[in-house]
Amino acid sequence: MNYWLIKSEPNTYSWDDLVKLGKDHWDGVRNYQARNNIKAMKPGDLALFYHSVNEKSIVGIAECVSDFYQDPTTEDDRWVVVDFVPKNKLKNPVTLEQVKSDARLSDMVLVNNSRLSVQPVKKEEFDIILAISES
Template sequence: MPYWLMKSEPDELSIHDLKRLAKARWDGVRNYQARNFVRSMQPGDQFFFYHSSCPQPGVAGIGQIEGEPYPDPTALDPQSPYHDAKASAEKNPWSARDVSFVEAFREVLPLGAIKAAAGLEELALVQRGSRLSVMPVTDEQWNIILGLAKR
């Protein structure tokens, strides 16, 4: 089963929000490579829920992909910060996914700890210049991060 890491600003959607909601729409991805990852996910795939653009960025828990990708409605909403003026109902290049809650970690695993961990040097998250909001995680990387988070 492929694994993923997906970033969200916690004031928009946090792991605790997802726990409360049980299921939510993951939308607003506006990078073509990240969008392609969103489209390639399969129902049941798990992802690290990463809190970004906040005082303590890091892995906060685990979520799961539900269902199939569908056109991202935020691209068509002029009031949304993710509005895309070039998108239309007939031609919407952006995709959203439904995700569900699996687990919240006791504490956020900080980015610094991820960067310092042996075996995570190739993780896209720690690569210089990488700003992807959705990225694949290998089985080995998954196990290392999971081990660090559960200490």
């Protein structure tokens, strides 16, 4: 199993939107590095759901439930999506400030390349985020 972080502007698409739908594809990615990360996702992988812009916090965990396939929002075959289902909402959101202030997370992609919309997360980082959420 691999771990990821997926980012969305909550006024465009929020955690609550995914929960309401129950299952949805992650579309609109137009960055090659983020696209390659989507191509690496497999069913069963878990993703931290991050609200960007004003909130800047990790709010939930989504599970990948498909292999990648053509992004239905474009005819350009370079762009792909995967399907996610909501797994669970974090007990407490974990803010970007909390992530940046925790030395154990200093190598996290979110800290070093915060603009990347789909990024890998190490298992240890994932577990630390969950622990922070519980405190």
